[in-house]
Amino acid sequence: MSANVAALSYLAAGVLFILALRGLSSPATSRQGNLFGIIGMTLAILTTLGLAAPTATSWILIVLGLGIGGFIGAKTAREIPMTMMPELIAAFHSLVGLAAVFVAASALYAPSAFGILVDPANPALGIKGGSLFEMALGVAIGAITFTGSVIAFAKLSGRMSGKPILLPARHLINAALGLILIFVIYSFIQSGGSAFLFWLIVLLSLLVGILIIIPIGGADMPVVISMLNSYSGWAAAGIGFTLGNIALIITGALVGSSGAILSYIMCKGMNRQFLSVIAGGFGGETAAAAGGGEQKPVKLGSAEDAAYVLGNAGKVIIVPGYGMAVAQAQHALREMADALKKKGVEVKYAIHPVAGRMPGHMNVLLAEANVPYDEVFELEDINSEFSQADAVYVIGANDVVNPAAEEDKTSPIYGMPVLQVWKAGTVFFNKRSLASGYAGIDNPVFYRDNTVMVLGDAKKMTEEIVKALAH
The missing domain is CATH 1.20.58 (Methane Monooxygenase Hydroxylase; Chain G, domain 1)
Known part of the structure; x- marks a missing residue:
């Protein structure tokens, strides 16, 4: 060709x-x-x-x-079940990073096979400095992506605690490693392509990838997923420049830039600064007891209670979360919505940008259940409608509907935009228990006068509501 x-x-x-x-x-x-x-x-x-x-x-x-x-x-x-999609994506990102390392190593050991030119002024110096810089950058980002994605996979799959692992003087350690990595990259370029320095870059980058992800808590995992997606793109682009491959450059740049934009959107959706996420996020998947062990009164309801109120409402807003994904309740939820619509109830779905464990997690699940796209709304488009809703059905969500984000300045999620479900006439809150969410903090909505907790498996509870609506 x-x-x-x-x-x-x-x-x-x-x-x-x-x-x-x-x-x-x-x-x-x-x-x-x-x-x-x-x-x-x-x-x-x-x-x-x-x-x-x-x-x-x-x-x-x-x-x-x-x-x-x-x-x-x-x-x-x-x-793969949809509940494992976030960790699957993290695993895929790790493979992209590892591929970048392997391709860079191949280019280093056999530059002529890849069409990489040596320095024409002095062939003894080896590969041209520009190519070595691109190679070093690509392999460093690739190695960081690999180990970072492996840690993210372990956290998301429960093989490692989702709580932040905070090492003493971690910022100083990371800064020192970053400076050492820059120096080694410079030395690698000056050496004309030393194999020893190349693998030292790989080793340091692998260590950096581990250290920048382990301090990040479970609540910030959606940002980590999109961030690693961006890293994998830049790794591919760096290797693309080394090989002079236009397709790799274009693809890597598209993935890298889109991932960076998505990371910004996710941080904005959580009212988080990107650097603060990297420095060590908040939260973990181990749920604390509601109220830190303090017993507070809640209203407990049944599927029949929910069916009666929802079936007689004029407008119902459904808020899905990760609990829906775990229970695979999206199909039962659509059946419930269809039953409500047959009774003349207006039904809408409210999606928070960080609901679930990855960007768009809830949208994909609802699409899988053939929920009409025009019934699904993002936070900024539907938040003003909660005060007009007769009832809300929260299924498996928690942190994204926590009023502490607006009312408690001491809360770690203060300032994060949330779905204002508490403004509806009645809030039916479906969870397995009164445990806290992924961020590890209590939710005051549980104890509000207009909230009814319908505890149990999301799929079974929703199916029971569907049966009750049929009577």
């Missing part, structure tokens, strides 16, 4: 990736966006193979790699 044809093919792939991101920005066009991404990646792979002109032996290895990897990916995507 000629260089001109390859350049056009890579450009077409880049356009398809842009269309993919645009499509994925809305549930209504997400399938189309996903298709554009598949076509773009297929085109990029075929173009790369056409440029490389592999030997017969190489073709066997390539086909084996594509076959094995494709089979594992397809099987995992089909079988």
Whole structure:
């Protein structure tokens, strides 16, 4: 394949990736966006193979790699439950980072195979300084992404405590490691590509990836997921510059920039500063007793109570959270909404930007249950409607509906925009218990006069409400 044809093919792939991101920005066009991404990646792979002109032996290895990897990916995507999607994405990010390390190592040891030029003025110096800088940057970000994603996966999957692990003098340690890493990268460039310094960069970066993620608490995990997504993109872009691969540069830049923008949006949705998240977030998945052990009076209700009030309401707003995902209650929830609509009730869904364990988690679950897109609203579009709602059904959410974010200046979530469910006529709050949420703090909504706690498994409780509505 000629260089001109390859350049056009890579450009077409880049356009398809842009269309993919645009499509994925809305549930209504997400399938189309996903298709554009598949076509773009297929085109990029075929173009790369056409440029490389592999030997017969190489073709066997390539086909084996594509076959094995494709089979594992397809099987995992089909079988993984939605509750494990956040940790699956973290695992995928780790593989992207590891791939960047492997590609950079291959380019270091066999630069001619990748078309990387040595310094024409002095070939003895090895690879050109510019290529070494790109290589070092790509491998450093890739290694940080790898170990950071592994830690995120462990926290999200419960293999490691979601509570912040705060090391003594951690800021000083991280700063020192950062300065050492910069010095080693400089020395690597000056050396013309020392293998020892290359692997020292990898080792230091792996350590940095661990140390910047372990202090981050469970409540900040949505930001971590989008941040690692951004890192994986920049790692790919860095290696793309090293290899002179336009497709890698375009793809990496798109993923890196979109991930950075998403991280900003998530931080804004939580009223958090990005640097404060990196410095060590708040929260953990181990739920504390409500009120720190203090017993407060709550109103307990049944499915029949909820069905009676919801069925006689004029307007109901449903607020889903991670508990809905754990119980896989989205289909039962849609059945409940359909039953309410048959009774003439106006039904809307309110989505907080950090509900669940990753950006868009609730949107994906509701889309899976075929909830109409025009019934799903983001926080800023629906918050003013809670005061007009006769009833609210909170299913598995907690921190995102906590009034302490507005009323308690001492609360760690103070200033975070929340869904103002307490302004509705009646709040039915479905949780397994009165335990605190992912941020580890109590929720005053539990004890308000207009709140009725319907405790139990989200799916079973919602199914019972559906049965009661039918009578």
